[in-house]
Amino acid sequence: GQSLEQPSEVTAVEGAIVQINCTYQTSGFYGLSWYQQHDGGAPTFLSYNALDGLEETGRFSSFLSRSDSYGYLLLQELQMKDSASYFCAVRNTGFQKLVFGTGTRLLVSP
C-alpha cells in the first residue's frame, strides 16, 4: 500500500519562507509531485522530483530524498495569494495511478 503524511496546517506572514514536509511509504516509486488547490478550485501542478535534490521554479522549490522517503515544498517571499492547500503525491511503478496526501492548508497573514 501507499501512505503520505503532511502537516494539516501551516501559518506564516507575507514575505516569509515556509516549508511543507511530506513523508511517504510506497511499494515502488516514480517521483514526488506537488499540487496547489485554492478553496473550491481545481488542483494545479507545481513541481515534480524524480531524483534526489532540489528543483527550483521561481518562488517555489521542491526537494526529494529517496533514501529517507521524504520531500518538502519550500515557498519563499510568501504572498497572500499563496494561501491554499498543498498536496504531495507519489506515482507507483508501472502505472499512471497518482496517490495524494491529505494536504497541508497554508494560511498567509498580512
Added chain:
Amino acid sequence: DGGITQSPKYLFRKEGQNVTLSCEQNLNHDAMYWYRQDPGQGLRLIYYSQIVNDFQKGDIAEGYSVSREKKESFPLTVTSAQKNPTAFYLCASSISGENSPLHFGNGTRLTVT
C-alpha cells in the same frame, strides 16, 4: 483553449437515484482519472483509464461506474450503492508517462439528500 470541462458545477440528487457526472477534455490526453475529495481531506482515486475502452478501479471504486468510449470523454456514474455520495468530484487527464502532470477540471459538487 484546451482544457477539461466538468459539468454541472453543482448537482443535487435524492438518495437512491443514480447520477452521472460529465468530464470532457480537448487536450488529446490518453489518460483520464476520477478523484473524490471530502472536506479537509486529500484526493482519493475512484477510477482511471489509460486508453479508450479500458479502465481500472482505483482505491474507492465501490458504488461507482465509468465508461471510456471516446478519448475525450470519461463520465462517472454514482450509483445508489455508494453509501456516502456527497462529495466534491474532480476529473483529471494526463499524457502517458510516469512524470506527466495531471490537469484537473473545476470539479462537480454533488449533494445527495
